[in-house]
Amino acid sequence: MTTPRPRSRPAASAADYVADDLQSRISEQGWAPGHRIGTKVELCAEYQVAPATLGEALRVLRARDAVEVRPGPGGGIFVAAQSPLIRLAYEVLDLRQAGTAVNDVVEVLDALDDAVLHDAARHRTAADLADLDALLAELETTWAHPSDGLHPNWRLHRRIAEISPNVVLRTFYRNLVDYITAESQTDVTLGVIGLEPTSDERLQVHRDLVAAIRSQDPDELATVLRAHRTAATR
Known part of the structure; x- marks a missing residue:
């Protein structure tokens, strides 16, 4: 799993921060659909959040069609096959964050x-x-x-x-x-x-x-x- 770059946490909820940060990593790293981001345990450790907080962040990302969660051995959090229009929408939203x-x-x-x-x-x-x-x-x-x-x-x-x-x-x-x-x-x-x-x-x-x-x-x-x-x- 790729370690995220250090970021200063904004004045938003921890779940929002994790969701936005993972969304940005997917875009910035150019991860293709199917790329394995990590397990829930690994992501909780990376972001130093509780499982419930990570679960809320993942619900947000799944609603955005950004990630999929696969259970079982070899499972984890993977980049979803996002539709081009949804991807375009979130890239436009990233314009301001990118300055x-x-x-x-x-x-x-x-x-x-x-x-x-x-x-x-x-x-x-x-x-x-x-x-x-x-x-x-x-x-x-x-x-x-x-x-x-x-x-x-x-x-x-x-x-x-x-x-x-x-x-x-x-x-x-x-x-x-x-x-x-x-x-x-x-x-x-x-x-x-x-x-x-x-x-x-x-x-x-x-x-x-x-x-x-x-x-x-x-x-x-x-x-x-x-x-x-x-x-x-x-």
Whole structure:
């Protein structure tokens, strides 16, 4: 059995800590399905927890489809054959723990904007447009204030993504936006390129985004997408 690297235990329950730590080890070590992690006795000794605590951690991991418990001689705790979608979900959750740079997340969002905006234009309803108008009005009111203007910006992008009927696209996009928003709770600037809150040009780009979704004009969409990418690289 591989000994885990030393970790400082966070202010969470012991069972949560063990579950999260084992989940991270599986991902970081690249253990394949069927890899033997160890026995219950060995894991209790490693983490210095009671069998009941380990049992609760294993229940959590089994619910995540991360491990399987095999009884009998040669049994123990093994890496489960996790489905690709479940694995993707937990890898996204690991982004924050790994300290992923916000600029990396913004680059991925920029790459997804084409599909998100075209979906929004094709499928928007009157209720969607009313929501976008309200969010845009909030953005215009707060734009000149760095501590206030960043979050309406991301709420607008999140709401645009919610229009898409593509569940994978909208779910992935929304979670990345939520990651950025969570990281900006303590630092509203984050050093994110292109998010200068006092830029009138960038504010106009957001007005044009909503206008293009309303018009459903493909040329207008192409123009505003180019402008949005250009503004994000300055």
